[in-house]
Amino acid sequence: MYPNLTGLGIHDPKQIERYSLRQEAHKDVLKIYFHKQKGELFAKSVKFKYPRQVKNVRVNSSSGNYKEVTEINRNLTLVIDELNKLTKPVEVAEVDVKQKILTDLRHLEKVVSSKIAEIEADLEKLK
DSSP states (O other): OOHHHHHTTOSOGGGEEEEEEEEETTEEEEEEEEOOOTTOSSOOEEEEEEEOEEEEEEEETTTTEEEEEEEOOHHHHHHHHHHHHHHOOOOOOOOOHHHHHHHHHHHHHHHHHHHHHHHHHHHHHHO
16 A cells, blocks of 8 residues: 555554655655654654755756756655655644754754663663
C-alpha cells in the first residue's frame, strides 16, 4: 500500500507519527518519527538524505545565459505523498520563529542530556 516507504525499509508505516523535511547544502534531509513505544524516553526516528536534482534553466532568452537551479528529488516527492496520506498534516499558519527556535533548543537539550546519561551509564558498567 505504501511501496516507497516499504522501499526505505519501513515495514509498518502505520507506526509513523510525523516527519520533517529540511535542506542541507545540496541535499534534502527527511526525518521520520514513529509513535513512542511504552518505556521509551524518546520516540524512534530514522533519517534519509536525498541529493537535490540539478538543472540548468535559461535566464534570458536573448542572451542565452543559463542558471543552475536545484529541485527536490522525484523519489522524495513520492515518499512525501505517502507520508502525507499517513500523517494528514495540518496546514500550519506562520510559525513564530522565536518560539520554534526555543522549542528546538529545548528538544536538543533533552537529547544531549539523555545521551550523556547513557554514556555515563556505559562508563559505570566498565568499572
